[in-house]
Structures are given as C-alpha cells and as structure tokens.
Amino acid sequence: MVSRSEPGYLAAADAIASTYQCRGGQPGLVYGIVAGGSLVHCRGFGQRWLDGPAPDADTIFRIASMTKSFTAAAILALRDDGALALDDAVADHVPELRGLRPATADSPPVSVRHLLTMTAGLPTDDPWGDRQQGLPLADFARLLTGGVSFAWAPGTRFEYSNLGYAILGRVISEASGSAYVDFIRERLLVPLGLSRTGFEIAGFDPANLARGYQRSGTGWSELVPDGYGAFAPMGGIFSCVSDLARWVSGFAGAFPPGAETAGGAHPLCRASRREMQMPQIALPQGPSRLPGDRSDRGPVSYGFGLFAAERSSGRIVQHSGGYPGFGSHMRWHPATGIGVIVLANSTYASTQPLASRLLDAMLREPSRHELSVREPSRREPSVRAEGADVQPLVCGPAPDPGGPWPTTLSAQRAVMALLRSWDDAAAERLFTENVALDEPFQERRRKVALIRERIGDFRADEQRAAEFDSPAHCRWWLRGERGVAAAEILLTPQRVPRVQFLGLAVPPDDSAPLGRVLQAVVSLLNEGARDWPLSLAASDALDTRLLLRQLQMAAAWAGHCQPGAFRAGNGATSVTVELDGETGRLILTVLVDPAEGGLVQVEITLDT
Numbered sequence: 001m002v003s004r005s006e007p008g009y010l011a012a013a014d015a016i017a018s019t020y021q022c023r024g025g026q027p028g029l030v031y032g033i034v035a036g037g038s039l040v041h042c043r044g045f046g047q048r049w050l051d052g053p054a055p056d057a058d059t060i061f062r063i064a065s066m067t068k069s070f071t072a073a074a075i076l077a078l079r080d081d082g083a084l085a086l087d088d089a090v091a092d093h094v095p096e097l098r099g100l101r102p103a104t105a106d107s108p109p110v111s112v113r114h115l116l117t118m119t120a121g122l123p124t125d126d127p128w129g130d131r132q133q134g135l136p137l138a139d140f141a142r143l144l145t146g147g148v149s150f151a152w153a154p155g156t157r158f159e160y161s162n163l164g165y166a167i168l169g170r171v172i173s174e175a176s177g178s179a180y181v182d183f184i185r186e187r188l189l190v191p192l193g194l195s196r197t198g199f200e201i202a203g204f205d206p207a208n209l210a211r212g213y214q215r216s217g218t219g220w221s222e223l224v225p226d227g228y229g230a231f232a233p234m235g236g237i238f239s240c241v242s243d244l245a246r247w248v249s250g251f252a253g254a255f256p257p258g259a260e261t262a263g264g265a266h267p268l269c270r271a272s273r274r275e276m277q278m279p280q281i282a283l284p285q286g287p288s289r290l291p292g293d294r295s296d297r298g299p300v301s302y303g304f305g306l307f308a309a310e311r312s313s314g315r316i317v318q319h320s321g322g323y324p325g326f327g328s329h330m331r332w333h334p335a336t337g338i339g340v341i342v343l344a345n346s347t348y349a350s351t352q353p354l355a356s357r358l359l360d361a362m363l364r365e366p367s368r369h370e371l372s373v374r375e376p377s378r379r380e381p382s383v384r385a386e387g388a389d390v391q392p393l394v395c396g397p398a399p400d401p402g403g404p405w406p407t408t409l410s411a412q413r414a415v416m417a418l419l420r421s422w423d424d425a426a427a428e429r430l431f432t433e434n435v436a437l438d439e440p441f442q443e444r445r446r447k448v449a450l451i452r453e454r455i456g457d458f459r460a461d462e463q464r465a466a467e468f469d470s471p472a473h474c475r476w477w478l479r480g481e482r483g484v485a486a487a488e489i490l491l492t493p494q495r496v497p498r499v500q501f502l503g504l505a506v507p508p509d510d511s512a513p514l515g516r517v518l519q520a521v522v523s524l525l526n527e528g529a530r531d532w533p534l535s536l537a538a539s540d541a542l543d544t545r546l547l548l549r550q551l552q553m554a555a556a557w558a559g560h561c562q563p564g565a566f567r568a569g570n571g572a573t574s575v576t577v578e579l580d581g582e583t584g585r586l587i588l589t590v591l592v593d594p595a596e597g598g599l600v601q602v603e604i605t606l607d608t
Helices: 009-021 064-081 112-117 128-131 137-145 162-176 179-193 241-252 270-276 352-366 406-420 424-430 433-438 441-455 513-526 543-557
Strands: 026-035 038-048 210-214 218-225 300-302 307-312 313-323 326-333 339-344 381-385 386-391 473-480 482-491 499-504 560-569 574-581 583-590 598-607
Touching: 009 026, 009 352, 009 381, 026 241, 026 352, 038 241, 064 112, 064 162, 064 179, 064 270, 064 313, 064 326, 112 162, 137 162, 137 583, 162 270, 162 598, 179 241, 179 560, 210 326, 241 270, 241 326, 241 339, 270 583, 326 352, 339 560, 352 433, 406 424, 406 473, 406 499, 424 433, 433 473, 433 499, 441 473, 441 482, 441 499, 513 543, 513 574, 513 583, 513 598, 543 574, 543 598, 560 583
Parallel strands: 482 560
Antiparallel strands: 026 038, 026 339, 210 218, 300 307, 307 313, 313 326, 326 339, 381 386, 473 482, 482 499, 560 574, 574 583, 583 598
16 A cells, blocks of 8 residues: 555545544544555544554444445346346245235336336335344245335336345345355455455454444444344445455446456456446436535436446446444546545444545546556557656546547647647648538637737646547647646547547637626625626626625635636637636636627536
8 A cells, every 4th residue: 555655645635534533423434545456545543442443454344335236246246147137027036025016006016127226116214224134034034025115116216225135135045046145255255355344243353343333422332233134235244445445446447348357357247347337227306505506516326236426527436334333435436446435433424525525635636647557558658747657548438448549649749730830731631521611720720829829829738637538539738828728629430530629718818808707707706796796797688696696605615716727718708717716626607798798698617
C-alpha cells in the first residue's frame, strides 16, 4: 500500500476521514482506496472495541447488505453454468412458493430476475429483515409456505427487499445442490482468496474482529450479532477492507470490455460482472429539496445486487450495508477503476457520505492518473499533462484497450496544427464534407483569430489533461497568457475515421454586450444575489426570482468565484465558462438577445 507520507491527496483523504471520525458517530472506522486492481491506501481511526486498537485493513466487520452483491454474483454464476435462467419462475426452484397468490390477476409469476432487481413487488422490509438474519431454514420455509404480501405487481416498480434476497439464497441452494454458504465459499470466496470473509464470527480470531455498538445515553452498548440463518444472503457476510478491495477490483476490472483475462482471474466472467453493474430498473425520483437544486445530478438505478448512479464524472457503482452494530459502504468509478470502501462499528453508521466524499476527492484530484494504473496498450500512445506521460481515459466502458482511438489522438494533433496555422487544403483532408457545410472555413478561421485575440497566442494546455467522452471524442484546452478555451472533435464511425465535428469555445469581448452581461451575472453571484440590478436587462421570459435563488445556492456551495476556462459559446450571444470558487467549481452558461443584448437565459450546474 502507498504510505501516508506519499502523495498529498492520500494525506488529504486521511484528513477527510479523520474529521468524519471526530464527529463521534462510531467507536471506530477504517477506509481503503482501490485503484489499478489493488488496495493502494488504508487508514483506521478510533477503536475496534472500546479501549481497543484502531482498525486496519484486516479488521473484520459485518458488511450487512453489501452481501447482496455476493448473492447476485452467485446467481449469475449459476446462470452461466446453465443451472438456471434469470427469467425462471422462482417457484420452479423454491417449492414453498408454488401456491403463491399473484399480486393481480394479470401479474406474471415472480422470476429470479424480479428478485435480483428488487422488482418482485414485495414491500420494503427494513428494519424487520435485519432481525431475521439468524432465522432457521425450517422456519423460513414455513414463512414462505404461509405466503407473502405484494405492494406492487411484479416488474412494475423498484422497492428494496431483504426478503427477496433471502429467497434468492434458497434458489442458489436448490440450483446448486449445496448449502448457500458452501456455494458462496467454494465458488466465490476461495477462488478469490478472500480468506478473511465468512458468515460466522466464530471463524475469526477475536483480536481481528470489530465489535458492534449502538449509542446508549452518552456512551456505547455492545451488541452481539445474530448467527448464520435464512436471511444471510441479504446481509450475513463479515469481511475486511483488504478482502473487499479484491471484490471491488473484480467489478472495476471488468471495464473496459476486452480480453477475458484482463483484470486478473475471477470466478465470474467479465461480461456477467459488467451486467451486474448495468442499470436494470430506475429508482423513483424524489423532489428536489430546493428550487433549482441540481445536486442529484442524474438518475439512480439498480442492477443485480448493486446500485448505479449517473454523475458528471460518469457512472458510480455502489452499495451500502446497515445492521445493528455496523455500517458499511463500497463505491467505485468504472471509467478509472478507482474505488473506496468504508467500514464502521455502530448501528447503521452513515458511511455513504464519507465514502462519497472520498471518491469525489480522488476523482477531482489532478493526479488521479497516478491512481488509475490500468495496463496501457502497446499500440496506444499516451498524452502529456503536467509534464508526465499519463494514460488517456475514456469516460465510459470503452472496449479494450480502454482509451481513445489512436486516430482520435492523431486527429487532435492535426487539428492543433491547423489552429496554429489554418490551411483550407489540410482542413479538407482532415474533415468530412459536412464540416465546411455546417460552418464555412472562412468563419472557422475568424473564430480561431478571435480566440487568439482574446486569450493570446495559445498552445495545448499541459496543466490539464484532455478529456474523452468516447474513444472517438476528444476535448482539450487551449491556454494563452490571458485565458483558457476548449477545443473539441468527434470522429466518424467509418472504418478509417475522419473528423466530423470541430467545436471551439470563443471567449466574449469584455466590452461587448455578452461580456458585460457575463461580468454582471458573476458579480451578482458573488455579492449575494439579493436584488435584481436595474442595469441588467433581462427577457420577460426569464424568472429572475428563481435565478436569484439559484445564484444564492450556487454561491453557498462554491463560495466567491472567478471566471476560469471557457467551455463553449460563440463569443457573441452565448458563452459557457467555468467559475472557480473557494470550495467548488460551477459551470455557468449565459445567452443574450442578439439584437438588444439583454439576458435571455442563465444555467448554473455543479462541476463535481
């Protein structure tokens, strides 16, 4: 593992976790950072038990509902073996459910897929399900024979169900011919070398166990966890950061799609591990807590035993665990392979906010390329940023080798040469026919001249890495002595790709209407956005009261802001610019009326 005295961003992560621990929400916690297929950093705070040592990478905690990813993986392994199909009726594998009354006359039978995706129609059963952990199998069989109640017709809605995953444990036993715990151990734990992972505390050295606690007055009361039982498939596993790092790495290592052997040996094939992380059912969206609040930043879905959330940085895959005495969370970013694990020893410890903040910090860190150490392709060149060769990353599950096409990188270099010295003949060879039709070369030459006029003589920014939304896309930054502007290309899907799109962000002239309006909006944000200034003319269609509230919220999140890099805009009627704040970055888009120069539209988003 990387020493705490090594890179500064790891020391910063320690500081985040230390501050969280000081709030006193649990006797102890431990967190780990996963990157490049291994645990690269781990740090424990507080106590494994009262007056005991701090936890470390090998300290065992109950991980509760994080167990569901193991259960889902076992189901897919059996599916891959041909022992079951995801669309099998559950009653085909669990005899006690053969007489189950359907939710409605037109409801389909509950399937294995319904249980995996929590769309079986069963009502949420927290915290009841946690207290069924040790239910004997015979009692569970009687419970199922007595029937279950439906809140929804199967296949129509997500609702979190512990009972559904307990039933999947029965499916695993029936399809495999082995006890659930034996199948998990032999098919998943042993092949992965997860020797500190299991279902009974008696199997672990007490010195390596974190004891679970709940708040009792001003102190802590120790809790004795239930033993193994019928509900173990939904939350019964005990594990540690070092073992869970391998588990997380197995999922992160399934991206990008490529060779089956990439990312190391695993008992579940890469395609099935990716399938677990794909959105299967969208979660119901709750209302924003404040008007204009954009903090949710995209839909959240459930896959197979894992949640998938779309964020500005790409998809985040995650799952929490909560149980009397324990709280846990794991999350990772498939595009980079960077992940975080947090384990704590208090009842339903709120570990997700800490894990989320830690991962966000790693993804914002300019040196995250040092963390994301996927094997580079021998046929793929690197790009230079901050004076060092780093592997270019694609924001999404690009096929192996996982980076941009070599033709994308060569096209970026060719466009950069064209921007330095425009030549129509070279442009015709580089671009597809639509580029000149969409915007004549003469107009494109004028834009390049305006950029040079407004930010100075520019070159490719070595302080900021290029961005790739797909292997056929590249966004990079032009840095001049007076500012930074974005350039962007997109290649065609042809066998020999060509550039089909060139985008250039033209900064506005400070003395022109767009420039003056941009300055006024930024000043309004920094001054508290209390009243709309009479000097700032706005369209009747613009809700200035709502915009004032949005500016206030943006200022509260980011602090005092300064305009930074220009991301898009024609420089005359539209501009999109990064606002670098004291505590965060905003993206501000401003549109003005081409005739009157008045404010027509403002959009503010968080760059997280």
